[in-house]
Structure formats: C-alpha cells, structure tokens
Amino acid sequence: xxxxxxxxxxxxxxxxxxxxxxxxxxxxxxxxxxxxxxxxxxxxxxxxxxxxxxxxxxxxxxxxxxxxxxxxxxxxxxxxxxxxxxxxxxxxxxxxxxxxxxxxxxxxxxxxxxxxxxxxxxxxxxxxxxxxxxxxxxxxxxxxxxxxxxxxxxxxxxxxxxxxxxxxxxxxxxxxxxxxxxxxxxxxxxxxxxxxxxxxxxxxxxxxxxxxxxxxxxxxxxxxxxxxxxxxxxxxxxx
Ligand SMILES: Nc1ncnc2c1ncn2[C@@H]1O[C@H](COP(=O)(O)OP(=O)(O)OP(=O)(O)O)[C@@H](O)[C@H]1O
Ligand SMILES: [Mg+2]
Numbered sequence: 523x524x525x526x527x528x529x530x531x532x533x534x535x536x537x538x539x540x541x542x543x544x545x546x547x548x549x550x551x552x553x554x555x556x557x558x559x560x561x562x563x564x565x566x567x568x569x570x571x572x573x574x575x576x577x578x579x580x581x582x583x584x585x586x587x588x589x590x591x592x593x594x595x596x597x598x599x600x601x602x603x604x605x606x607x608x609x610x611x612x613x614x615x616x617x618x619x620x621x622x623x624x625x626x627x628x629x630x631x632x633x634x635x636x637x638x639x640x641x642x643x644x645x646x647x648x649x650x651x652x653x654x655x656x657x658x659x660x661x662x663x664x665x666x667x668x669x670x671x672x673x674x675x676x677x678x679x680x681x682x683x684x685x686x687x688x689x690x691x692x693x694x695x696x697x698x699x700x701x702x703x704x705x706x707x708x709x710x711x712x713x714x715x716x717x718x719x720x721x722x723x724x725x726x727x728x729x730x731x732x733x734x735x736x737x738x739x740x741x742x743x744x745x746x747x748x749x750x751x752x753x754x755x756x757x758x759x760x761x
Contacts, residue, residue, distance in 0.1 A: 534572030
C-alpha cells in the first residue's frame with residue numbers, strides 16, 4: 523500500500539476491512555447500497571458498535587426504524603448499544619419521514635449544531651433514500667444530500683449512508699444521487715444460483731477514493747456476531 527495511504531477506521535467486519543486494506547479511510551462518506559433486507563442497517567449498526575467499543579462517539583440518524591428496533595437488532599448480535607446510549611457514547615436520532623416539512627427543517631436548522639455539539643467520530647444516516655424522498659423536487663433532493671454529506675465531512679467523522687438500490691438496475695441507487703456525494707460505495711446484493719433461487723449474499727466495493735481495494739464480489743452472511751465477509755472466496759456460486 524502507498525505510504526501516503528490515509529488513516530483507517532475499522533468497519534467492525536474483519537473481511538471487509540481486509541478488502542479495504544484496513545477499513546474506511548478516515549473522514550470518508552461511504553454509501554452502502556442494496557435491495558431490501560440485504561443487511562444495510564446491520565452493517566451500519568456494526569460500524570457504530572465497533573466505534574463505541576473503542577470508546578468513540580457515534581451518531582445514528584434513522585429515518586426508518588425506531589430507536590428500540592435498532593437497539594434490539596444490535597442486541598441479537600451482542601452489541602450493547604443501549605449501554606452505549608446510556609453512557610453518552612451513542613446518540614440515536616429518529617426522524618419521522620411522514621412529517622416531511624418538519625424533518626427537513628430539523629435537518630437544516632437544528633441538526634448541524636446538534637452534531638457539532640455531540641462531536642461524533644462515526645455517523646450513520648439510514649437511509650438517504652428516505653431523506654431525499656422528503657424533498658419536494660429534484661433540485662432540493664440534490665441539495666439536501668450534498669448538504670448532509672458536507673455536514674458529515676465538516677465534523678471530520680467517518681460516515682455511512684445507506685441507500686436503496688434501484689430494483690431495475692441494482693448497482694445504482696434508486697435516486698442515482700448518493701453515489702455522487704459519497705467518497706466510497708459498497709454494494710450488497712443477493713446472489714442467485716443457476717435456477718434463480720436466492721442462494722446467498724455478496725459484497726462488492728464499487729468505489730473507494732484514495733485507497734486500493736478488492737474489486738471482486740465476495741460472499742457474506744449473517745453470523746452470530748453480525749455480518750461476516752469472506753474476503754478470499756472464489757467460485758462461491760454467486761452470479
Ligand atoms: N439474527 C439474524 N440472523 C440471521 N439473519 C438475520 C438476523 N437478523 C436479521 N437477519 C437478516 O437481516 C435482514 C435484515 O437486515 P437489515 O435490516 O440490516 O437489512 P436492510 O438492508 O437494512 O433492509 P431494509 O432495506 O429493509 O432497510 C433480514 O431480512 C434477515 O435476512
Ligand atoms: Mg435498513
């Protein structure tokens with residue numbers, strides 16, 4: 523690896539860290555893209571759990587699941603996010619996407635100050651698909667995503683933003699915008715066998731600025747301690 527390689531932030535997933543030569547470059551905004559149920563939220567929670575286990579503050583902005591559901595999902599993998607929350611290491615902010623105008627107002631007015639005051643090292647936005655859906659038109663959609671990505675960068679934190687894949691073109695996000703505001707893109711996909719039965723899951727690093735990375739599609743699974751990526755598998759049957 524080049525001597526100028528940026529410092530790394532471990533993702534909490536050993537095989538993914540290996541694919542990335544140590545983790546996300548610090549300060550990156552990374553898009554985690556995938557169809558429903560592939561583990562985007564799980565990856566984001568794992569990233570947060572890894573941070574708080576190192577004593578780093580994390581902020582989780584959820585437009586989808588309620589705080590209790592996120593904490594319960596984490597608990598099934600042994601990640602003590604309720605404790606992290608009590609200790610003041612983790613802040614979960616849940617924004618109701620049904621209340622679009624208040625949600626956008628909060629993101630633009632209160633949120634930056636809240637983030638600066640808390641000082642997280644890791645930020646999750648789950649998902650930017652719902653965030654951008656709050657905006658009334660295309661211009662505002664772009665603006666809000668650029669705004670949020672810039673705010674993450676200004677804090678110096680490393681950020682994960684999840685996004686729904688376009689069902690007709692699953693290597694791009696539904697609104698096609700998140701890729702442009704991100705420094706890196708991870709694609710999570712179901713893999714199919716020859717009969718088109720869903721056989722497994724695979725992860726590919728589509729883009730990661732300022733670092734070398736594995737470019738192959740590698741299998742992963744939900745293990746007892748969260749997502750497990752096999753960084754070395756070849757011919758694992760995925761298409
Ligand atoms: N304990 C577990 N063991 C095995 N698989 C699990 C476990 N918990 C969740 N899953 C799997 O995780 C999937 C949901 O993961 P997650 O919520 O992270 O996906 P997602 O990509 O965020 O989905 P969505 O698009 O709905 O937000 C479930 O569909 C299930 O397959
Ligand atoms: Mg999710």
